[in-house]
Amino acid sequence: MDSLHVRLMREGDLVSAERASALTFFDAEQSTRRVSDPEAEPRSAGASKQWIDRMRFFLSVDPGGCWVAVKEEAGEGGVVGFAVSQNRGDLWFLATYGVLPGHQARGVGKRLMDAALGHADGRPGIFSSSVHAGATRRYRLAGFSLHPQIRMVGTVDRSTLPAVHGLREGRADDFEWMDTLDQDLRVAGHGPDHGYMLGTMRLVVLRNRTRPGYVYIDDQGRASLLAAAHPATARKLLWEALASSRGSTLVNCITTPNEWAIDVGLAARLDIGQEGYIAVRGMPVPAPYLAGGHFL
Structure with missing residues (x-):
């Protein structure tokens, strides 16, 4: 039995x-x-x-x-x-x-x-997958498309950090427009996840009528989740996260539609590598967007 x-x-x-x-x-x-x-x-x-x-x-x-x-x-x-x-x-x-x-x-x-x-x-569905052969086979058989992820690691060359303007600390009253942006990028808003993340990470936003965006930065100064309406906004937000980093840092979950993040990482003198997949079903790969850990 x-x-x-x-x-x-x-x-x-x-x-x-x-x-x-x-x-x-x-x-x-x-x-x-x-x-x-x-x-x-x-x-x-x-x-x-x-x-x-x-x-x-x-x-x-x-x-x-x-x-x-x-x-x-x-x-x-x-x-x-x-x-x-x-x-x-x-x-x-x-x-x-x-x-x-x-x-x-x-x-x-x-x-x-x-x-x-x-x-x-x-x-529609989304998640970040490891390279485990058995798991990836199961995901593909379930109808998910597997898109290779790039990660960038290293210590930021602080002489490369540009001056970034227009950003401010995020607040709970930003969640409404952030969820609207999420819907445009990934089918649905994060909803209650924003409240949890705001309680555990730093939120930085660019509140712009046509090009808004936000990034959650964890306690090690890493971009944990980033969403933007335009690559120019996304680059500003990622530079802010890199400026917050201490020692070796990581930019993860970079997919082909998000090559803007590769350009920022290379400019900051980070090393590039491949790490797992973003799996999606019934939806495109979000961009400009860096999926974040458990919250996608």
Whole structure:
């Protein structure tokens, strides 16, 4: 008898799910590491807490998209796989997904993905994918187009930073126009996600009637999510994030329609590399836009 059960996530699953996530992604980083890449490091205690906090937020907003695979005899402490997805208006996104290495290639991932995709109910979808062969095969079979992502890493040459004008700190009363911009770029607004992100990151905006844009900058000074109505605005926002960086930084989730970000990164003397895919179904790749972590 199959002792593995796929069911909706509960709050009591969060600690076990985080452990499964940390182990799964650490193993993936080790197995796909290139010679030029830094050594993979276990997730820090702070990052673990942040993961749990974010998944708790998703559970509170749209619990029907949050699934776990558990060993029945282990109860809530036996999470071996997870798929956390969310609906925002007419858009579905996959925040995170994984199966412990010892349980891969047994159909667990397919069951979790089927559950998460069932929650989409035909909506267009988007997520950021690793290069894991089994996972990418499953995404393609589910009808997603896989668009290679570029990442840029390194320490910003501060002599290259231009003077940037017109930006200001963002506020909650910016969310309405930000959601309108989101709808133009990615089918639907981020809705309640903006409130969560504003509580955990710095928001910088350019409020312009024809060329608005915004960027969330994390506690390490990295652009975590960027959306703009025009590449010129996007470049200003990315330069602001790079000016906020401390030591080595990262610009991630750069797709071909967003080559403006490559130009900025090269001007700042960052190194270029390839990292995973942006997967989309029923929608184009957003641009000018840099998808952000769990919030896409």
